[in-house]
Amino acid sequence: MTILALEFSSPQRSIAVVRGRAGGDANVVSEIIETGGNRTPAFALIESVLREAKLERGQIDVLAVGLGPGSYTGIRIALALAQGWQLASPGRGLKLIGISSAECLAAQAHADAIRGQVNVVVDAQRSEFYLATYEITETAFEEVEPLQIRTLEELELRADGRNIFIGPEVTRWFPDGRLVYPRAAKLGQLALGRNEFTAADKLEPIYLRETSFVKAPLGKRSYH
Numbered sequence: 001m002t003i004l005a006l007e008f009s010s011p012q013r014s015i016a017v018v019r020g021r022a023g024g025d026a027n028v029v030s031e032i033i034e035t036g037g038n039r040t041p042a043f044a045l046i047e048s049v050l051r052e053a054k055l056e057r058g059q060i061d062v063l064a065v066g067l068g069p070g071s072y073t074g075i076r077i078a079l080a081l082a083q084g085w086q087l088a089s090p091g092r093g094l095k096l097i098g099i100s101s102a103e104c105l106a107a108q109a110h111a112d113a114i115r116g117q118v119n120v121v122v123d124a125q126r127s128e129f130y131l132a133t134y135e136i137t138e139t140a141f142e143e144v145e146p147l148q149i150r151t152l153e154e155l156e157l158r159a160d161g162r163n164i165f166i167g168p169e170v171t172r173w174f175p176d177g178r179l180v181y182p183r184a185a186k187l188g189q190l191a192l193g194r195n196e197f198t199a200a201d202k203l204e205p206i207y208l209r210e211t212s213f214v215k216a217p218l219g220k221r222s223y224h
Contacts, residue, residue: 097194
């Protein structure tokens with residue numbers, strides 16, 4: 001199985017090609033990482049990673065997308081790319097799967113040899129944060145608290161020396177935290193062991209807030 005993974009939820013965008021069999025070893029064939037701004041068009045990054053892997057678009061079996069939480073714009077771009085790719089490939093059996101970027105962060109922390117009770121922290125704006133807690137051992141990582149929204153004050157109560165804070169921008173609030181980015185290579189490896197494939201129009205980003213709109217009052221119109 002050949003997987004193209006897109007992880008655009010943080011300030012570090014990445015795209016990777018991962019190959020392997022479900023239940024077997026995952027081979028990261030190629031990965032491109034861009035940190036700080038979206039300087040390179042997403043399609044150019046995709047073409048570069050495919051060229052490095054010596055693959056054509058038609059050789060991709062699965063598209064894996066990081067669903068966030070994180071950058072609204074980045075996640076939407078990744079979703080649009082994956083959805084458009086699948087819709088443009090009718091009858092070819094191209095599969096699409098979305099995976100939590102918080103889980104990807106925990107998996108990356110495990111690969112980076114971070115051990116213990118780990119709090120994944122992602123900026124949720126409005127002075128709030130997305131938080132998920134994992135227990136990471138030498139052999140595995142396990143979610144112990146699901147993703148939720150918490151205030152800075154609530155997070156500070158956990159800063160007792162026993163908890164580890166990780167995330168793509170975590171040192172802005174916790175100087176002793178560990179900067180960890182969700183990487184496409186790890187996302188592809190996670191996708192290799194999954195079978196929760198979905199249709200393009202069913203893939204949604206992870207948001208814990210209900211979307212709400214406030215209708216502006218009608219003002220007077222002036223014509224000149």
